[in-house]
Amino acid sequence: MTPQELWEKSRPPLEDALSKRMYTFWFSTTELTEIREVGEDRAIGVISGSSVFHLSNVENKYYAHIKEVFDKLTGKKFELQFAIKRGVKKQKSIAGGTGKGSSKKNPQEEFPNLFSQENQRIEGSQEKGKTFPTSFTFALQKAGLREDYAFETLAVSSSNEMAHAAAVAVSQNPGTAYNPLFLYGGVGVGKTHLMQAIGNNILRKNPQTPIAYITGEQFTNEIVAAIQQKRTIDLKKKFRNYKVLLVDDVQFIAGKNTVQEEFFHTFNAITPAGGQIILTSDRPPHEIMLLEDRLRSRFEAGLIVDIQQPSFELRTAILLIKAKKLELDLPMDVAQRIASAIESTRRLEGILIKLHSEHTLFKKPISIELVEEILGKIEKVEFPKQDIKPAEVLKTVAAQFHLTTNSLKGPSRVKNLVEARHIAMYILRYDLGVTLDQIGLLFNGRDHSSIIHATEKIKATIIENEELRTRVNAVKTSLSFRQES
Known part of the structure; x- marks a missing residue:
């Protein structure tokens, strides 16, 4: 697929996501000028335009939208680069020259209030067809840095x-x-x-x-x-x-x-x-x-x-910050559900972009149900189920601590019993990949927050507490799981 063909095919989903008016404003003076293959499943797309200001805004506002559409249309993972068109003295029209589109107004003429003095200053530095990309955005690009990593x-x-x-x-x-x-x-x-x-x-x-x-x-x-x-x-x-x-x-x-x-x-x-x-x-x-x-x-x-693994609270905050940058209204319960399932900040961003694309491109409402749908696809890959059943975990933990499975699932707050309960939840979540909902049902309807607190407490303590690590490993040995180190 040529750059021109991909750019044309990307127009309908982008217009649908942004509105035709916004697409015309931001994308009519830009074009995909180059596609560079990087291996079998990756590519770099170079988007060119005649205004530093214009390109900077397209990059900052719509990078995720464009990438998602390109990925879907090509089956490749795209990275985007933005470059000033060479030999451009000034922007003549939306069509970029004479012909059918030459009578259309330039976006700067149609929406003059949206363009700042900074744009005029940068445009003033272009003379005789040469461009001088000295802006912050292009300094970042030259250095190989991402502007959103701030x-x-x-x-x-x-x-x-x-x-x-x-x-x-x-x-x-x-x-x-x-x-x-x-x-x-x-x-x-x-x-x-x-x-x-x-x-x-x-x-x-x-x-x-x-x-x-x-x-x-x-x-x-x-x-x-x-x-x-x-x-x-x-x-x-x-x-x-x-x-x-x-x-x-x-x-x-x-x-x-x-x-x-x-x-x-x-x-x-x-x-x-x-x-x-x-x-x-x-x-x-x-x-x-x-x-x-x-x-x-x-x-x-x-x-x-x-740098330690981010806590549940930090992962939730990361999601809310990144959602705000994407102009996505992310409810707290949805953010917490994602944070409870994903630990890597890099993968948090991937889930959020997927959620954003499902919402903007396919008009799906942001909800726990949509998150479960996305996470369900991931968990099939990330957490291959072992032959061991959750009931076996409860039985093994109960035997290790000389308890009954009913007392393990019950409300008692006796110290020895609470620790056993937390260990069982920890193994169910991290070794079997059992969902929070399923763990809650196993333990008589306990909510997500209490399960997250229990499992993360074990995860944090087990690193330094040799006695706890020994008890967890004893259970894992009985279940033939890989032990904690």
């Missing part, structure tokens, strides 16, 4: 409070506070969001700052390509001239001697010159196998911060 869109709680404070400090005084800043944690805890928020804040103050965001894998690939193409000198100049370098999943370079050598010299070029380095990893430096000692010592010379 401090303003980050929910903060005890799980990421210290990391957030350190990131803010670095963004305010890059090169002086905590250098390097090393953030680590599991998948989906918000490391990338926090890292990019630093770059976002630095560029907001000064869009001219030489800054780059890159993953450890991308850094490795660039080194390999430079060696093959005999352009290592150019690559060294490129990386060593950055004022701020953000490397995501830096553990990827471990065990790759040439890559580690170049990163070592890049590190030594940036930091003494007053530059800032921010790193993320899935583990602390001392646990990264095959990492050279000289790199390990440099990583440990700065501030190392652990």
Whole structure:
């Protein structure tokens, strides 16, 4: 499918979601000019327009809409990039030139009050067909950063409070506070969001700052390509001239001697010159196998911060913040239902975008029922059911604690019984993938909030409490489950 064909096919669902008037206003002067295949199931679409202001608003307001439509029409996962049309001196008409559409008004002429002085300033910097994308949005694009990954869109709680404070400090005084800043944690805890928020804040103050965001894998690939193409000198100049370098999943370079050598010299070029380095990893430096000692010592010379899995309350807050950015009215009970089922912040965003698309493209009301429909499809993949029945879990836990299953399901608040009940709920939820509704029925109608509180309490305590971990593992051994470590 050509870019033009995809752009035309995307028009009806976008018009349906946004209204024809809004589509005409925002999309009639833009076009899909390029599709770049990235593997078998991914692609990058380049959307071009003649106004920096116009493109910035399309990106900020409708990125999720466009991506969802492209994904559905092509079966691929799209990323979008936005670029100024080359050789454009001014916008002549909605049709972009002479012919049938030449009599139509330009959106700036039809809706003059919606265009700011900032747009006029940027347009004034374009002369003789050249464009100078010096705006904040295009500085972010050049650096490889996402505008929505900002401090303003980050929910903060005890799980990421210290990391957030350190990131803010670095963004305010890059090169002086905590250098390097090393953030680590599991998948989906918000490391990338926090890292990019630093770059976002630095560029907001000064869009001219030489800054780059890159993953450890991308850094490795660039080194390999430079060696093959005999352009290592150019690559060294490129990386060593950055004022701020953000490397995501830096553990990827471990065990790759040439890559580690170049990163070592890049590190030594940036930091003494007053530059800032921010790193993320899935583990602390001392646990990264095959990492050279000289790199390990440099990583440990700065501030190392652990980011924990977000709590239920934080996940709910994240959903509400992201929903607001999507202009989606998300009821609290719906947000809590999603937060109770999904732990990864990255997957929370994916669920929310899916919910948003079902609502805007297919006019489905935002409801618990719609969420259950979406989650049901995911749970079939995420939580393959084991042969063990919930009743067997209750029976095994009761036997382990010398209780009856009826007392386990009952209202008693005796300490030993409460712990046993919580362990049973924990195993049902996380090992069998039993839904909150089903767990509630098993325990005589207990509500979602009490089940979430119980299971998250066990999950948080089991890490440090060896006695509790032993009791849980004893139950899991009887059930032939993988034990807690």
